[in-house]
């Protein structure tokens with residue numbers, strides 16, 4: 837069996853962001869491996885910061901990095917926790933209200 841060579845696409849401290857990237861890349865038909873999501877479950881067994889890393893097969897690496905860059909360019913920073921106009925509190929990292937589906941609007 838051939839071993840698939842993986843390339844790191846990006847790393848982020850934000851698990852929600854890592855999961856967003858994974859979902860987007862998987863929609864493109866890529867196999868995505870996420871490393872670091874289980875770090876908290878393993879306690880302090882892992883060295884270093886609590887960082888999530890995304891890997892894809894090397895053949896997809898350029899395309900994947902490009903897509904991640906595009907997402908980052910669009911979003912700027914991860915969404916902070918916010919209060920929707922319907923009054924519900926939405927957790928950080930979510931663009932859409934879980935209750936009324938309204939999109940995130942930065943406070944003015």
Ligand SMILES: [Zn+2]
Nearest residue numbers: 920922933936
């Ligand atoms: Zn709402």
